[in-house]
Amino acid sequence: MDADDNVYDALAAADHDGRWAHGAGFDESVVEVTAPAPDGVDTEDLAAYCLMLADDALVGSQRLSEWATHAPELEEEVALANIALDLLGQARVLLARAGHLGAAERFRVAGRASEATGDGRAHDDEDVLAYFRDDRFFRNVTLAEIDLGDFAQTMAWMLVFSSWRLGLMTRLRGSADPVLAAVATKAVPELAYQREYAAGWVLRLGDGTELSHVRMQAGLDAVWPFVEEIFGAHAVETRLVEAGVAVDPAALRADVDADLEQVLPVATLTRPERPAVGLVGGRGGRDGVHTEALGPVLAVMQSLARAHPEATW
Amino acid sequence: MVSTLTDRSPWDVAAEVTDPEMPMLTLADLGVLRSVSHDDGRVVATITPTYAGCPALDAMRADLAEKLADFGEVEVRVSLTPPWTTDLISDEGRRKLAEAGVAPPEHIGPRTTGPVALTLAPPEKRVECPRCGSADTAVLSRFGPTACTALVRCRVCREPFEHMKDI
Numbered sequence: 001m002d003a004d005d006n007v008y009d010a011l012a013a014a015d016h017d018g019r020w021a022h023g024a025g026f027d028e029s030v031v032e033v034t035a036p037a038p039d040g041v042d043t044e045d046l047a048a049y050c051l052m053l054a055d056d057a058l059v060g061s062q063r064l065s066e067w068a069t070h071a072p073e074l075e076e077e078v079a080l081a082n083i084a085l086d087l088l089g090q091a092r093v094l095l096a097r098a099g100h101l102g103a104a105e106r107f108r109v110a111g112r113a114s115e116a117t118g119d120g121r122a123h124d125d126e127d128v129l130a131y132f133r134d135d136r137f138f139r140n141v142t143l144a145e146i147d148l149g150d151f152a153q154t155m156a157w158m159l160v161f162s163s164w165r166l167g168l169m170t171r172l173r174g175s176a177d178p179v180l181a182a183v184a185t186k187a188v189p190e191l192a193y194q195r196e197y198a199a200g201w202v203l204r205l206g207d208g209t210e211l212s213h214v215r216m217q218a219g220l221d222a223v224w225p226f227v228e229e230i231f232g233a234h235a236v237e238t239r240l241v242e243a244g245v246a247v248d249p250a251a252l253r254a255d256v257d258a259d260l261e262q263v264l265p266v267a268t269l270t271r272p273e274r275p276a277v278g279l280v281g282g283r284g285g286r287d288g289v290h291t292e293a294l295g296p297v298l299a300v301m302q303s304l305a306r307a308h309p310e311a312t313w
Numbered sequence: 314m315v316s317t318l319t320d321r322s323p324w325d326v327a328a329e330v331t332d333p334e335m336p337m338l339t340l341a342d343l344g345v346l347r348s349v350s351h352d353d354g355r356v357v358a359t360i361t362p363t364y365a366g367c368p369a370l371d372a373m374r375a376d377l378a379e380k381l382a383d384f385g386e387v388e389v390r391v392s393l394t395p396p397w398t399t400d401l402i403s404d405e406g407r408r409k410l411a412e413a414g415v416a417p418p419e420h421i422g423p424r425t426t427g428p429v430a431l432t433l434a435p436p437e438k439r440v441e442c443p444r445c446g447s448a449d450t451a452v453l454s455r456f457g458p459t460a461c462t463a464l465v466r467c468r469v470c471r472e473p474f475e476h477m478k479d480i
Binding site: 030031032075076078079081082083085086087088089090092093163166167170173178179182183185186187188189190192193195196197199200203255259262263266 | 366390393396432455458
């Protein structure tokens with residue numbers, strides 16, 4: 001497109017350093033992303049699994065970033081932003097991997113040219129997947145999308161989420177897929193920090209004042225109905241577990257339980273006994289069946305990119 | 314190959330590029346620069362991210378591309394494996410960090426491949442204050458102004474400082 005046609009292009013043309021305004025200009029996609037699917041592993045399944053793990057991190061990251069300018073103290077503000085950034089980093093590589101395996105094609109905006117990089121890969125797979133997919137195509141567990149409530153609820157959420165994801169990534173380091181193994185190896189120490197941060201706050205608030213205790217327990221109670229779903233295996237996961245690629249979510253229950261058993265008594269909190277939010281006809285977040293909470297999260301994340309799909313800066 | 318202004322190798326030039334968030338460290342000090350190959354007017358530099366979500370990566374790429382442009386066409390690749398750890402920071406890098414008031418990370422050795430235990434008690438080992446050398450310090454926040462640092466305060470000289478997390 002001629003630079004004069006578009007105000008953003010004209011701005012970017014000034015120094016030939018234009019980036020798509022909302023995305024990463026992700027030419028730096030890691031080299032490992034282009035590895036073929038391991039022998040005997042279904043490419044579509046692998047792409048779907050990468051999307052699941054990417055979306056958990058992407059949507060969770062977007063939720064956490066809602067705390068920007070609202071956190072109770074500057075230190076927590078910085079911590080929450082850092083944690084959101086860690087999750088975003090995991091999401092980006094996984095989205096690029098899913099895109100390389102073909103998951104982005106159907107979401108590409110008609111008429112929007114996608115330049116190929118040197119290795120023949122479209123350079124904007126991760127942007128297409130993040131910004132141009134509707135909610136029913138997101139594969140995150142619903143725990144990732146729920147409103148995080150107050151700070152206490154956010155810490156309850158983070159304790160469960162990071163404990164679960166840490167268990168997952170710890171096992172995924174041995175995945176037959178080199179990209180998943182690489183992402184997992186980097187993610188483990190990051191998630192260990194997140195879990196420690198959350199556990200520290202759950203402890204402090206639970207075993208704090210009368211009010212902080214009440215709100216910490218209420219936060220845990222609010223998160224609880226969404227916990228059961230994270231231990232359920234989708235058919236894609238079951239097939240990939242057999243192929244040595246994926247982690248069986250059922251195995252993660254013991255990890256989360258062990259962490260909760262360690263934290264809750266010291267924090268004087270009670271393990272909630274609340275019924276799980278039911279799946280819809282056996283389908284949940286992994287099938288694209290989400291709660292009403294996801295739409296507004298995606299609207300905030302995607303609306304600008306959709307309004308100016310070719311903007312660069 | 315067109316002769317360049319200096320006789321320095323592409324590696325020497327790339328190794329001098331500094332980290333945008335920790336400008337006292339070069340990419341070589343940090344252990345982020347993996348390799349630089351130069352062949353027939355084409356330079357390929359490979360770097361590894363400190364954190365997967367490190368926003369400084371883009372700036373590193375741009376800086377490398379600019380500094381290496383004299384040698385020909387530049388490609389900067391990013392590789393995740395083997396993963397970066399703070400053990401890759403050189404002794405020189407550790408010295409520069411301490412000089413700049415950032416407590417350098419401890420050597421952590423080979424990574425555990427098993428599950429990571431959750432510890433609720435504060436770590437027994439304290440970070441040494443880079444200003445006065447006291448070990449009487451307390452962590453203010455595990456997450457500092459950049460993803461790779463924590464905020465610590467010295468109880469003796471009362472100064473807050475950054476600690477590069479062992480990771």
